[in-house]
Amino acid sequence: MNRIADSFNNNKAFIAFITCGDPDLETTGAAVREAVKNGADLIELGIPFSDPTAEGPVIQGANLRALTAGITTDKVFDFVRDLRKDVTVPLVFMTYANVVFSYGTERFVKTCREVGIDGIILPDVPFEEKEDFAPTCRKYDVAFISLIAPTSGERIAMIAREAEGFIYVVSSLGVTGTRSEIKTDLKSIVDVIRGVTDIPCAIGFGISTPEQAAKMSALSDGAIVGSAIIKYLEKYGTEAPKYIGEYVKSMKDAM
Amino acid sequence: MSNQNGRFGIHGGQYIPEALMNAVIELEEAYNKYKNDPEFNRELQELLNEYAGRPSRLYYAEKMTKDLGGAKIYLKREDLNHTGSHKINNVLGQALLAKKMGKTRLIAETGAGQHGVATATAAALMNMECVVFMGEEDTIRQALNVYRMRLLGATVVPVKSGTATLKDAVSEAMREWTSRIDDTHYCLGSVMGPHPFPTIVRDFQAVISKEIKEQILDKEGRLPDAVIACVGGGSNSIGTFYNFIEDKGVRLIGCEAAGHGIDTFETAATINTGKLGIFHGMKSYFCQDEYGQIAPVYSISAGLDYPGVGPEHAYLHDIGRAEYVPVTDEEAVCAFEYLSRTEGIIPAIESAHAVAHAMKIAPTMSPDQIIVITISGRGDKDCAAIARYRGEDLHE
Numbered sequence: 001m002n003r004i005a006d007s008f009n010n011n012k013a014f015i016a017f018i019t020c021g022d023p024d025l026e027t028t029g030a031a032v033r034e035a036v037k038n039g040a041d042l043i044e045l046g047i048p049f050s051d052p053t054a055e056g057p058v059i060q061g062a063n064l065r066a067l068t069a070g071i072t073t074d075k076v077f078d079f080v081r082d083l084r085k086d087v088t089v090p091l092v093f094m095t096y097a098n099v100v101f102s103y104g105t106e107r108f109v110k111t112c113r114e115v116g117i118d119g120i121i122l123p124d125v126p127f128e129e130k131e132d133f134a135p136t137c138r139k140y141d142v143a144f145i146s147l148i149a150p151t152s153g154e155r156i157a158m159i160a161r162e163a164e165g166f167i168y169v170v171s172s173l174g175v176t177g178t179r180s181e182i183k184t185d186l187k188s189i190v191d192v193i194r195g196v197t198d199i200p201c202a203i204g205f206g207i208s209t210p211e212q213a214a215k216m217s218a219l220s221d222g223a224i225v226g227s228a229i230i231k232y233l234e235k236y237g238t239e240a241p242k243y244i245g246e247y248v249k250s251m252k253d254a255m
Numbered sequence: 256m257s258n259q260n261g262r263f264g265i266h267g268g269q270y271i272p273e274a275l276m277n278a279v280i281e282l283e284e285a286y287n288k289y290k291n292d293p294e295f296n297r298e299l300q301e302l303l304n305e306y307a308g309r310p311s312r313l314y315y316a317e318k319m320t321k322d323l324g325g326a327k328i329y330l331k332r333e334d335l336n337h338t339g340s341h342k343i344n345n346v347l348g349q350a351l352l353a354k355k356m357g358k359t360r361l362i363a364e365t366g367a368g369q370h371g372v373a374t375a376t377a378a379a380l381m382n383m384e385c386v387v388f389m390g391e392e393d394t395i396r397q398a399l400n401v402y403r404m405r406l407l408g409a410t411v412v413p414v415k416s417g418t419a420t421l422k423d424a425v426s427e428a429m430r431e432w433t434s435r436i437d438d439t440h441y442c443l444g445s446v447m448g449p450h451p452f453p454t455i456v457r458d459f460q461a462v463i464s465k466e467i468k469e470q471i472l473d474k475e476g477r478l479p480d481a482v483i484a485c486v487g488g489g490s491n492s493i494g495t496f497y498n499f500i501e502d503k504g505v506r507l508i509g510c511e512a513a514g515h516g517i518d519t520f521e522t523a524a525t526i527n528t529g530k531l532g533i534f535h536g537m538k539s540y541f542c543q544d545e546y547g548q549i550a551p552v553y554s555i556s557a558g559l560d561y562p563g564v565g566p567e568h569a570y571l572h573d574i575g576r577a578e579y580v581p582v583t584d585e586e587a588v589c590a591f592e593y594l595s596r597t598e599g600i601i602p603a604i605e606s607a608h609a610v611a612h613a614m615k616i617a618p619t620m621s622p623d624q625i626i627v628i629t630i631s632g633r634g635d636k637d638c639a640a641i642a643r644y645r646g647e648d649l650h651e
Contacts, residue, residue, distance in 0.1 A: 049547075049548065050417065050548040050549045051417060051422065051423070051426050051534065051535075051549050053272075053426045053429050053430060053535070054272050054430075054433070056430075057416075060416055064417075067548065072546050073546045073547075074546075097270050097533040097534075098532045098533045098534050098541070098543065098547040098549070099546065099547045099548075100547075101531075101532060101533050101547065102530075102532055102543060102545070102546060102547025103546065103547065123272050123273075124270045124271060124272060124533070124536075125270060126269060126270075126271060126272070126273045126276050127273070127276070128260070128268075128269055128276070129268055129269060129270055132533075146273075147272070147273045148273060149272070149273045149274035149276075150274070151273075151274050151275075151276075151277050151278070151436060152273060152274075152276070152277070153277060155273075155276065155277065159273070170273070170274060173274060173433060173434050173435070173436065174274075174430070174433055174434030174435075175430045175433060175434065
């Protein structure tokens, strides 16, 4: 497994988050392809959840729109199967523990492998609870991606040592959403991570401008952007993909 | 009853964002430090007795007993506590603990508003800032409690996301805690959420069964045959059950809100209709669809209108130690009216669910048997809503 490592190989990685099915899967597919065409190195695909407790209002809205439109886990798997006909960048799922658990963890991860998903991010599964999911992910060679927060402190090394795929460094306290300023001492966090593992780390939460993308990717191996992209879907709906393409290009160029 | 990782059998755990892990670890360490500390317990006991009015009465409901013609019925009067419900027991404990931890701000979720009012009260007493998250739907159903909280100096934030009820208030309180941990304690109101909350809240509510035991031994010289309480997240019920768990002769009966019935989608009876899942920090039973999306539950009672149940209840159900029965809106409203007329006690609509089930089983039992019903709160807050349920055009 290697698609994830490869995407960090050449330069700084730009990681785009898109909620599946907002407002429909056709648009999601078009948005992913536009993002990739314009330089996105890895795509995080959100499987909607009714109660996304780690998300701010923008991504909460995307979850709600997608669920209202009738998105299900099975439809998302079919969508990825189709996407994989031409999209080759690494794809990781970002969803909540209950979506995986209720599907049957083994069945979920096995299907991830079959359709070409490279990793899973579950923001409500910390280090202490990862045994519910990580061993199954290892069995099917799907990376169980860990998050590190500004409050992680002495937990950073413990988490980093067992990390797989890439490490998601949360830039700021709170939920997802754009921020005018990121104050956390991210360099110290990345230094601790680099001291114990070679796995790449990317920074997410609050990044929306090219300047922030440049700054965050300089500190780490990449930048993750979600809410800023979802805002285009919120505003333009099915017309959003072309705006997302332009936006991704502006971000990638700055890195 | 829980192991080190906060598990009750397979239930419980800490399914929360990494950002909160050090906060719950800090809370657990502080709780372990203070729970057996004589000074902490002396202060808490004084607050419970002098401020909250404990011990609460165990009242022999003679008219109800005679009318139903079966088991002898006692009511554990948590409705007589300061702020009008059992919620104050937990809140005083957590607020005191938060104070010892150096926190200056309490946040809380609330459904019916009882926990919010209790938290706002403790914050006023202890000079702490207080922010309460309440589903917008509930701020309308329980407008008077919103005013109470504001009167007590708290900020009430109406939550518009999702179904705009208790589960969304919990989600929003968790989001708020993630953004502000240093000075803030999340004063969770039920035996749910990530470890150590289910254990802390249970310990602070266990005073209910501790007192019932002493009082019933004093009055009757024996233990009851059954104790009955309503279950939403499950704090007054776990408090009612806890000191009887080892007494196998005492039936533990939890009454879930069935709403329009457990054969409809308009229900909040989690153990009766839900399945195993992971949500709000814990593994337990949840009302959810086949893809794990949390169901929009329904009950006339805002305090029981929650799609999950505390992990210790899920465990007591698994091992068959406690029974969980559904009670519909209509049955609860009838019990609300019955207790008001028969004993002159207006119970909270939540507690009325427990009364309703006692009305079903008491006549099937013999006069030498004893039932204790926990009246978890008083029903003043519900009068307008019940009047409307009965077709009267009454607004607060």
